Amino acid sequence: MSEDTRHPARTANSKAATRAAPGVPLLRIDAVVKTFGRFRAVDALSLDIAAGEFFALLGPSGCGKTTLLRMLAGFETPDEGRILLNGEDIAQIPPHRRPVNMMFQSYALFPHLSVSDNIAFGLKRAKLPASEIKARVKEMVALVKLEGLEKRRPDQLSGGQRQRVALARSLARRPQLLLLDEPLAALDKKLRESTQLELMELQRRLGLTFIIVTHDQQEAMTMAGRIGVMDAGRLEQVASPRELYEAPRSRWVAEFVGDINLIEGKFDSDTEPHPAMARRLAIATGQAGTIHVAEPRQPLAKADVCVAIRPEKIKLSRRAPAFDDMRTINRLEGVIADVGYLGGATSYRIRLDSGLVLRSSIANTARLDTDAYSPGQRVVAWFAPEDCVVLEQ
Amino acid sequence: MSAESNFTRPARLAAIAPYVWMVLFFLVPFLFVLKISLSQTAIARPPYTPVLALHEGWGAIKTAFAALSLDNFRLLVSDDLYVLSYLRSLVVAAGSTTILLLIGYPIAYGMARLPQRWQGVAMMLVIIPFWTSFLIRIYAWINILQHDGLLNRVLLALHVVSTPVVWLSTDSAMYLGIVYSYLPFMILPLYATLSKMDQALLEAASDLGASPREAFWRVTLPLSLPGIGAGALLCFIPIVGEFVIPDLLAGSNALMIGQTLWLEFFNNKDWPAASAVAVVLLLLLLAPLLLYDRLQRRQLERT
Numbered sequence: 086m087s088e089d090t091r092h093p094a095r096t097a098n099s100k101a102a103t104r105a106a107p108g109v110p111l112l113r114i115d116a117v118v119k120t121f122g123r124f125r126a127v128d129a130l131s132l133d134i135a136a137g138e139f140f141a142l143l144g145p146s147g148c149g150k151t152t153l154l155r156m157l158a159g160f161e162t163p164d165e166g167r168i169l170l171n172g173e174d175i176a177q178i179p180p181h182r183r184p185v186n187m188m189f190q191s192y193a194l195f196p197h198l199s200v201s202d203n204i205a206f207g208l209k210r211a212k213l214p215a216s217e218i219k220a221r222v223k224e225m226v227a228l229v230k231l232e233g234l235e236k237r238r239p240d241q242l243s244g245g246q247r248q249r250v251a252l253a254r255s256l257a258r259r260p261q262l263l264l265l266d267e268p269l270a271a272l273d274k275k276l277r278e279s280t281q282l283e284l285m286e287l288q289r290r291l292g293l294t295f296i297i298v299t300h301d302q303q304e305a306m307t308m309a310g311r312i313g314v315m316d317a318g319r320l321e322q323v324a325s326p327r328e329l330y331e332a333p334r335s336r337w338v339a340e341f342v343g344d345i346n347l348i349e350g351k352f353d354s355d356t357e358p359h360p361a362m363a364r365r366l367a368i369a370t371g372q373a374g375t376i377h378v379a380e381p382r383q384p385l386a387k388a389d390v391c392v393a394i395r396p397e398k399i400k401l402s403r404r405a406p407a408f409d410d411m412r413t414i415n416r417l418e419g420v421i422a423d424v425g426y427l428g429g430a431t432s433y434r435i436r437l438d439s440g441l442v443l444r445s446s447i448a449n450t451a452r453l454d455t456d457a458y459s460p461g462q463r464v465v466a467w468f469a470p471e472d473c474v475v476l477e478q
Numbered sequence: 479m480s481a482e483s484n485f486t487r488p489a490r491l492a493a494i495a496p497y498v499w500m501v502l503f504f505l506v507p508f509l510f511v512l513k514i515s516l517s518q519t520a521i522a523r524p525p526y527t528p529v530l531a532l533h534e535g536w537g538a539i540k541t542a543f544a545a546l547s548l549d550n551f552r553l554l555v556s557d558d559l560y561v562l563s564y565l566r567s568l569v570v571a572a573g574s575t576t577i578l579l580l581i582g583y584p585i586a587y588g589m590a591r592l593p594q595r596w597q598g599v600a601m602m603l604v605i606i607p608f609w610t611s612f613l614i615r616i617y618a619w620i621n622i623l624q625h626d627g628l629l630n631r632v633l634l635a636l637h638v639v640s641t642p643v644v645w646l647s648t649d650s651a652m653y654l655g656i657v658y659s660y661l662p663f664m665i666l667p668l669y670a671t672l673s674k675m676d677q678a679l680l681e682a683a684s685d686l687g688a689s690p691r692e693a694f695w696r697v698t699l700p701l702s703l704p705g706i707g708a709g710a711l712l713c714f715i716p717i718v719g720e721f722v723i724p725d726l727l728a729g730s731n732a733l734m735i736g737q738t739l740w741l742e743f744f745n746n747k748d749w750p751a752a753s754a755v756a757v758v759l760l761l762l763l764l765a766p767l768l769l770y771d772r773l774q775r776r777q778l779e780r781t
Binding site: 159195258 | 676678679681682683684685686687688689692696697700701
């Protein structure tokens with residue numbers, strides 16, 4: 086029992102505790118393994134998260150992101166590895182003794198308690214004095230803008246209001262680390278977008294560390310400072326949203342995050358590039374001829390590669406652009422196969438003469454449509470070497 | 479457009495059917511009993527007066543109604559026997575319901591936490607006793623509890639006791655029989671509410687700093703109150719009127735109201751007094767019955 090009361094007291098001083106250990110990340114996940122039967126849900130995963138970060142775990146369903154989050158909350162115990170919070174291994178500590186709180190996907194609000202009592206639940210367990218509980222509940226209700234609804238039961242609230250109660254309840258104990266399991270999945274699109282911005286604002290203002298699990302890349306990109314992309318229990322890449330999109334480290338990440346055109350080819354290291362093509366590589370592809378790409382940061386180890394270009398980086402024109410610019414060196418001729426008008430942009434599918442289909446996305450920057458292409462029209466698709474990413478197969 | 483055109487004729491008939499059933503098989507018989515309870519006992523066939531003779535016309539019916547009186551109800555209040563029987567019934571029902579809850583809750587809780595495929599097996603084990611006649615099971619208990627019964631033989635063989643203990647015809651035997659017979663009625667509604675409970679709520683409680691014990695008292699128990707209410711009433715109401723178990727297992731020094739009713743009807747052949755006992759019993763049980771109905775309704779509204 087004495088331990089029960091000790092931890093929340095420390096939770097209340099989380100900022101001081103975080104500052105006391107410079108250089109040590111707030112959270113260090115060290116070679117953590119979790120298996121269910123023969124299935125390795127989390128496979129020797131390591132990750133550091135600094136205090137004040139907004140980190141997103143992104144991945145398809147079943148990739149292990151929720152299992153990882155549940156291990157941080159204490160609902161699952163790792164089979165191997167350590168979970169260090171401020172340098173202290175919490176892997177075996179039960180959830181009710183961890184200075185970590187979680188916001189559940191289903192919200193898991195107590196149906197028999199009012200909004201106030203739901204928010205006060207964790208504070209009462211921490212045995213805070215009644216006056217402080219009252220003040221803290223009031224502060225939380227104001228924080229999530231639920232004034233006037235304190236007496237309501239969860240079944241008398243809308244989905245958005247319930248989401249706010251869940252958030253307030255998980256923040257009330259001032260956790261060092263807040264875990265959010267698909268917190269916005271149950272909201273409709275409009276509400277989701279405004280709530281994303283509110284969550285970011287809240288995280289910045291309170292200086293808290295958030296780890297969010299989501300399968301929605303838009304959501305991860307919008308909110309998180311860093312994203313960890315997971316597949317089959319491993320982290321495929323940990324990077325900022327821009328880096329993840331523009332410099333995916335593997336073909337899997339490139340395909341998982343956003344839309345992309347992939348053209349398979351071979352890289353021949355013996356051929357000397359054209360003098361004007363310094364720091365560029367020529368990739369021989371079967372279906373799109375030679376494609377010039379910017380030299381990757383790491384030299385290629387394998388000959389089998391894959392050229393990746395995002396659709397918005399492929400420009401279209403009726404006639405081939407002039408050759409005076411290196412930016413137009415990659416040019417492929419084809420016929421518009423179909424046109425998808427999306428409002429802000431138009432998405433084209435171009436069938437090249439070789440049979441390969443490319444996708445191009447053109448922003449609709451003007452209201453009047455003078456430059457639209459129609460199906461069957463012959464076009465040249467061109468793109469700059471710098472806009473290509475070359476990935477090993 | 480009238481409201482009734484929203485329903486087809488068969489649908490309307492189906493909606494009326496339960497009411498017809500209730501009127502025919504509950505309300506009409508109850509009115510018979512009520513009428514007999516207001517009559518006087520007589521050595522005749524049927525053994526009471528007045529007898530309604532519809533074929534003798536309006537005048538005769540009016541005289542018959544004028545002859546009805548509350549004498550039997552006055553008798554119930556004036557004689558200790560009845561008041562004590564009612565009290566004993568309520569005390570026994572309350573006591574056994576409490577014991578049933580204390581035994582049934584942990585069983586239902588354990589069942590709800592079994593792996594899914596074992597829950598069906600556990601459910602079967604709870605229901606299997608119903609496959610044997612209730613009377614046979616009570617007689618089996620008599621066999622176990624009697625002077626040279628199984629229990630005494632085992633206790634003697636283990637040298638726990640040196641002379642046979644009197645088990646049969648005691649209140650303990652009766653409580654044992656009642657708890658044994660009604661346990662499924664307590665377990666099933668409790669299991670129904672506990673197995674429906676969202677496990678995420680317990681995780682949330684634990685995440686917010688509640689120890690497993692606190693999570694039980696603050697979350698599981700309050701959320702299982704509807705099941706506790708349903709189970710308690712489902713046991714309490716029939717136990718108040720229980721006749722067979724106290725008659726076979728309890729001693730004869732104190733009677734439950736069901737036994738008193740049986741004696742009035744079959745031994746004393748006093749139909750009016752027995753009917754009055756039944757009417758008062760029904761009124762006594764009306765309060766918990768209405769409570770049970772409200773609980774059920776609230777449960778329905780939530781789902």
